[in-house]
Amino acid sequence: MSSLVLGIESSCDETAAAVVRDGREVLCNVVHSQNELHKRWRGVVPEVASRSHTSRILPIVAQALEQAQVRPGQLAAVAVTHRPGLIGCLLVGMAAAKSLSWLHGLPLVAVDHIQAHVHVAFMVEPALPLPAVNLVASGGHTALYLVHEPGRAERIGTTRDDAAGEALDKAAAILGLGYPGGPAIEAAAQGGDPRAVRFPLPLRHAEHLDFSFSGVKTALLYHLRGNALERPMPALDAAQVRDLAASYQHAVVTTLVGKLARAVRAVGARAVAIGGGVARNQLLRRRIAEEPALRGVRVVFPPLDLCSDNGAMVAGLGTLLLAQGKVADLDLAAAATARRTAQEAS
Numbered sequence: 401m402s403s404l405v406l407g408i409e410s411s412c413d414e415t416a417a418a419v420v421r422d423g424r425e426v427l428c429n430v431v432h433s434q435n436e437l438h439k440r441w442r443g444v445v446p447e448v449a450s451r452s453h454t455s456r457i458l459p460i461v462a463q464a465l466e467q468a469q470v471r472p473g474q475l476a477a478v479a480v481t482h483r484p485g486l487i488g489c490l491l492v493g494m495a496a497a498k499s500l501s502w503l504h505g506l507p508l509v510a511v512d513h514i515q516a517h518v519h520v521a522f523m524v525e526p527a528l529p530l531p532a533v534n535l536v537a538s539g540g541h542t543a544l545y546l547v548h549e550p551g552r553a554e555r556i557g558t559t560r561d562d563a564a565g566e567a568l569d570k571a572a573a574i575l576g577l578g579y580p581g582g583p584a585i586e587a588a589a590q591g592g593d594p595r596a597v598r599f600p601l602p603l604r605h606a607e608h609l610d611f612s613f614s615g616v617k618t619a620l621l622y623h624l625r626g627n628a629l630e631r632p633m634p635a636l637d638a639a640q641v642r643d644l645a646a647s648y649q650h651a652v653v654t655t656l657v658g659k660l661a662r663a664v665r666a667v668g669a670r671a672v673a674i675g676g677g678v679a680r681n682q683l684l685r686r687r688i689a690e691e692p693a694l695r696g697v698r699v700v701f702p703p704l705d706l707c708s709d710n711g712a713m714v715a716g717l718g719t720l721l722l723a724q725g726k727v728a729d730l731d732l733a734a735a736a737t738a739r740r741t742a743q744e745a746s
């Protein structure tokens with residue numbers, strides 16, 4: 401018998417719901433992004449985000465069920481992101497999930513958002529060669545996971561300061577580009593010279609697998625305004641913006657690919673996968689595909705809509721956790737921080 405799981409996601413600035421059959425087949429994947437709401441602040445404003453989730457969550461869930469042509473009573477479970485994220489945002493999705501669970505007598509499954517990003521690789525390729533290394537890079541997180549088997553992933557490296565997406569968002573703000581910054585930098589970099597400015601590649605040669613992105617953002621600021629920030633922000637022409645965007649993107653991507661390759665070597669991984677909003681970046685995908693150190697390693701690039709925040713990944717991992725009997729109570733609490741392993745998360 402097939403199992404239909406509803407996945408609900410509201411940990412940051414996407415209100416999302418999806419129905420997934422048998423842990424893999426995405427029947428619908430409804431995502432409402434709040435980019436328009438937050439762009440004047442060039443970052444997510446938590447209170448604004450949770451208020452928007454509150455008004456959107458029920459219509460989004462209804463839309464997902466309608467698109468999938470599924471009645472709540474046909475569901476095997478409701479899976480919901482309960483960590484990590486903005487508490488006020490998590491609580492909205494969790495309240496919706498708990499209500500559906502109680503009303504329709506459905507098991508409630510608690511999903512760790514980052515582990516769900518990692519799990520997408522198995523939705524795309526169930527026979528993923530193992531062990532695998534998964535790079536999750538988003539606006540809030542940048543980490544490497546060693547994946548032993550579905551649902552069992554362990555963090556082996558993380559950022560010590562900013563996330564890669566955050567570094568791109570901040571650079572876009574400095575350069576006066578759009579929000580969110582990742583796609584804005586990617587678009588602005590078209591035709592630019594990635595070697596025009598040499599930005600630092602922090603921790604690149606360090607043996608460990610941690611990242612640091614705050615220095616590259618500061619380097620951009622210093623490049624424009626002098627080391628003591630003594631100069632006003634210069635007016636940049638289109639060619640300068642192109643070159644700066646290309647050079648900055650090159651630095652972020654080179655750092656990510658370098659650590660990914662180091663991780664693969666360190667653990668003897670047979671596959672790599674990527675997830676999170678930054679995994680939408682085409683230069684990152686190209687550089688991973690061309691990386692000599694990854695030759696002979698299976699590379700999985702999930703479709704773009706499964707990289708940025710979505711409900712399908714929550715339903716996907718939720719299906720596995722349900723099969724493992726990991727069902728939550730209605731007093732399930734939200735948590736702001738990530739756990740290091742999937743076991744801890746359930």
Ligand code: KG4
Nearest residue numbers: 538539540565580582583677678681708709
């Ligand atoms: O996973 P996600 O949708 O939400 C978080 O959990 O943060 O990731 C959003 C982040 C933002 O920082 C955004 O600038 C970045 O992903 N991003 C990109 C691209 N699309 C989104 N970064 C680089 N290239 C892109 N095409």
Ligand code: ZN
Nearest residue numbers: 538676677709
């Ligand atoms: Zn995410």
